[in-house]
Amino acid sequence: MESNFDFDTKENEFKELKDFIDSIKDKGGILIQILHKAQNIFGYLPLEVQKFISDETNIPMSEIYGVVTFYTQFSINPKGKHIIGVCLGTACYVKGSQDVLDKIVEETNTKVGQTTEDGIFTIEATRCLGCCGLAPVMTIDEDVYGKIDPNNIPKILEKYRVIGDSE
Ligand code: FES
Secondary structure, three states: OOOOOOHHHHHHHHHHHHHHHHHHOOOOOOHHHHHHHHHHHHOOOOHHHHHHHHHHHOOOHHHHHHHHHHOOOOOOOOOOOEEEEEEOOHHHHHOOHHHHHHHHHHHHOOOOOOEOOOOOEEEEEEOOOOOHHHOOOEEEOOEEEOOOOHHHHHHHHHHHHHHHHHO
């Protein structure tokens, strides 16, 4: 999915980020906090936002980019309207969660860690979600689905496609 980050319409968001940076600027080890805050504000961390943080903190772009791409909780691409997480923890894996994930990838025509062309779904593989009794488990936003049969994936996704279109 292409980035269509529009710098000019984000004045309030950049101001909020700048206020946050100013409030913690003098403390040490602030980069992770700033990146979390920025991702909360913008939803992801495009290069424009990384550059802004670099200018405001004097932390080199290379260091910021290195941190953003190292930690999986940060994303340089926009997330979809709905986040699908498939648990690849041991209990789920044994019960076939890889087949669930493969089916989702096939149905959405995208890859793990990426967002569909239409911007509706982002696919993520997760660690144990703490409900192994329901293995294999997947989440879509706040909804939890247990004991999933890959054959039911198209029906489940359809529900969210409709929600995605109506927003
Ligand atoms: S291994 Fe999937 S919920 Fe625990």
